[in-house]
Amino acid sequence: MTSFDPSPQLNVWRALLALAVVFVMLATTGWTAIRGHRGSSPLQTSLSAWDHGHLHGRALPDADSSPGRLAHFFASLTERQRTHLADRYPLAVGNMNGAPVELRYRANRAALEEQRDIELERMHDKRLSDVGQYDAGRRMHRFEDLMQPGRRILAFDPEGSGRVAEVFGDLTQAERVSVVVPGVDTDVLTFQRTNRRYSAPAGMASALYTAERSADPTTRTAVIAWADYTSPSGLGMEAATALRAEQGAVRLNALVRALPGNSSVALYCHSYGSVLCGVAARQLPARVSDIAVAGSPGMRAEKASQLRTSARVWATRDADDWIQDVPYMEVGGLGHGADPVSSAFGARVLSADGAKGHAGYFEPGTESLRNFAEIGVGSYRAVHCAQQQHEENACQEGLSAAVAA
Numbered sequence: 001m002t003s004f005d006p007s008p009q010l011n012v013w014r015a016l017l018a019l020a021v022v023f024v025m026l027a028t029t030g031w032t033a034i035r036g037h038r039g040s041s042p043l044q045t046s047l048s049a050w051d052h053g054h055l056h057g058r059a060l061p062d063a064d065s066s067p068g069r070l071a072h073f074f075a076s077l078t079e080r081q082r083t084h085l086a087d088r089y090p091l092a093v094g095n096m097n098g099a100p101v102e103l104r105y106r107a108n109r110a111a112l113e114e115q116r117d118i119e120l121e122r123m124h125d126k127r128l129s130d131v132g133q134y135d136a137g138r139r140m141h142r143f144e145d146l147m148q149p150g151r152r153i154l155a156f157d158p159e160g161s162g163r164v165a166e167v168f169g170d171l172t173q174a175e176r177v178s179v180v181v182p183g184v185d186t187d188v189l190t191f192q193r194t195n196r197r198y199s200a201p202a203g204m205a206s207a208l209y210t211a212e213r214s215a216d217p218t219t220r221t222a223v224i225a226w227a228d229y230t231s232p233s234g235l236g237m238e239a240a241t242a243l244r245a246e247q248g249a250v251r252l253n254a255l256v257r258a259l260p261g262n263s264s265v266a267l268y269c270h271s272y273g274s275v276l277c278g279v280a281a282r283q284l285p286a287r288v289s290d291i292a293v294a295g296s297p298g299m300r301a302e303k304a305s306q307l308r309t310s311a312r313v314w315a316t317r318d319a320d321d322w323i324q325d326v327p328y329m330e331v332g333g334l335g336h337g338a339d340p341v342s343s344a345f346g347a348r349v350l351s352a353d354g355a356k357g358h359a360g361y362f363e364p365g366t367e368s369l370r371n372f373a374e375i376g377v378g379s380y381r382a383v384h385c386a387q388q389q390h391e392e393n394a395c396q397e398g399l400s401a402a403v404a405a
Contacts, residue, residue: 041159042115046091053089055081063092067258070098086110095155097258101171108153115158116143142188155228155255162188163229165255166202168209169222177263178212178223178376180205180362181252183271183295184239186231199359201225207362208268211373219377222263226255232272239272240334242279242300249280257285266290266376267311270361271323274299275336281307290314290375292350294361294368295323298336304346314375314395315340315347316368316386318355341386348395349386 040048053060061073074082082100086093086107093099094107122128122136139162146153146164155165171177182201192202205225212221229248232238256265265288269277277291278299291307292314293299304313317324317340328339338345354366361368367384374382385395 041157042111043091043095043157043159046089046111050089050092055085060085063096065098067098067254070096071100074098074100074103090114091156094153095157097254101152101154101167101260104154105152105167108156109147111156111158112143112147112153116140116147119143138189142191145192154224157228158188160187160230161233163227164188164191165228166191166205166225167222168205168225170220171222171224172260173220174222174261174263175220176212176222176266176376176378177259178205178208178221178266178268178372179226179252179256180208180223181226181248181267181269181273181277182231183273184232185234186227188227191225191227196359198362198364201227204268204270204362207364207369208372208376211364211369212376215370215373215379215382216377221376223376224255226252228255229276239297242275242333242336245272245276245279245300248276249283252276252280253283253285256288259287262287264289264378266292268372269293269296271295271358272297274340278307278336281309281311284309284311286310292316292372292375293340293347294352295321295358296336296340297323297326298328298330298338299340300330300337301345302338303344304340312380313340313347314350314371315345316350316352316355316361316371317341318352318357318360318368320356321358323358348397350395351384351386353384 047063050060050063061069082103083106086103087110090107090111094104094111096104119136119140123133123140125133128136152167153164154167155163157163180201182204186201190200193200197203198207202225205223209221209223212223229251230244232244238244259265267277267288267290269291274293274296275298277293278301281291288309288311291309291311294316296315296317299307301307307313327335328337329335330337340347341349350368350371352361352366352368355361355363355368360366363369371383374380380399381396383396
């Protein structure tokens with residue numbers, strides 16, 4: 001008579017129970033928030049005006065047209081005509097994949113100025129509570145920061161908690177482009193920080209751009225701080241599912257496909273941003289050469305090969321990162337799959353020496369940042385592997401051929 005071993009089933013139930021307890025505890029602490037929308041957003045209003053607009057009797061192309069068609073349209077205009085459209089429909093043009101990069105910078109500066117003035121009025125609106133006026137002041141000051149000379153804002157949406165993307169370097173002339181994809185609680189107000197500067201998207205991208213310039217001053221690089229998706233709020237149920245990642249993956253794919261020129265692209269995905277990159281991987285174009293994840297809760301896959309991407313997949317995690325304690329599994333839509341730094345996953349595991357905690361991977365002087373920079377400039381043989389892969393040289397396997405190519 002064949003005996004029945006209940007241990008596999010018990011292990012599954014124990015894991016399910018642990019997962020449920022974690023997520024229920026997080027959800028009941030009040031960290032989960034669902035963003036609401038009322039009426040048309042400023043971006044929707046601008047897009048609607050664009051759709052009904054004309055230029056000297058000529059209908060404007062659909063704002064949802066392919067980047068190639070929109071690029072052809074803008075190329076057919078005079079400089080004065082392009083400037084007129086950016087000034088008339090700033091949010092529409094500022095977020096339009098296919099519009100010239102410099103024109104998007106101009107349009108977003110105009111959009112930021114408009115929104116700054118709105119928040120300035122709200123600061124003194126007696127119908128708002130003290131908290132409402134204070135929040136208006138914070139947003140006003142942040143918009144002013146983003147308007148500072150020299151800042152290149154590639155995307156901006158003031159709706160809700162806000163979305164923004166900023167470019168460091170010359171995106172049009174870049175040979176290699178790096179995109180930093182951040183995790184939870186990313187919005188306009190958290191886009192940059194004075195304290196813990198390198199834990200915020202703008203600081204991460206700035207540090208990476210500086211490190212890439214140091215790694216190879218002869219390679220023309222640009223780095224995008226891409227907070228242009230609605231991230232989960234806190235560590236509740238939103239962060240435990242792929243909903244925000246799936247929505248963000250569509251936007252990330254659109255960005256990459258619309259980047260000017262033929263530059264190769266590397267993605268640096270932190271925390272929940274790595275979930276987004278994992279979801280996006282299957283649809284990303286071949287110009288994406290590398291996907292590097294840091295402090296990842298999973299990439300919605302059990303193995304790197306399941307991402308079905310031609311890009312090299314890199315992973316790193318600091319020994320002090322609390323993310324290692326989350327349940328690395330996916331059950332019923334909760335959880336994000338296998339641990340990307342595990343040997344079974346099959347990513348190239350990088351050293352993160354010097355990084356401290358979950359938000360320290362882009363801190364200057366860390367091995368993680370140095371490794372990211374070497375990947376960004378294509379110096380793959382210069383990366384430092386994690387100790388467990390260094391002995392087998394697994395994270396550099398096949399890189400000679402990649403460099404030669």
